[in-house]
Amino acid sequence: MSQETWVLASHNAGKIKEMEQILAPFGIALKSARDLDLPEPEETETTFRGNAALKARAACEATGLPCLADDSGLSVDALGGDPGIYSARWAGEPRDFMRAMQRVEGALNETGASDRTARFVCTIALARPGEGVSFFEGEVVGDIVWPPRGPGGFGYDPVFQPRGHDRTFGEMSADEKRQLSHRARALDAMTRAEFGS
Incomplete structure (x- = not known):
């Protein structure tokens, strides 16, 4: 099987490793934006799809190679979909996800809603030179629990x-979470469309 090089528009080491493992059996050698010293474009769009496309196009234009990017986050129904595309920003700088989780819990308590339905959403964009952008989406539905449970994830x-x-995902092993995760579902949709499996 001949290898094709793709770029993953990400500097996140965990995401890079996960996608390398998934794509290697399909003959894809993955390079990351970090490997290639590509800057991270500012995420100025208002949807997961828009931000994923922005990152994929920027990397594709910079390298001339097929490029993958994802945008993902947590959407809580009773909060009108927040934190949504701002999931990481709710953690502030430097990133503190305990603070972000407390912020979600506080906002839920303020609404007085008993519905704690939430979903992790992932959109993957694949940009190829001279072509449009293809999108693949994955979602996993669950509930917000409190207090936080588990050291994982x-x-x-x-x-x-x-x-x-x-x-919770925090109580599951990496393999257990991967079988359920929004990113795994989006990647599965992409590999079926691109490679027929």
């Missing part, structure tokens, strides 16, 4: 319990 994982399970 990252971000909001300790307060997100996927439906049909009695543990």
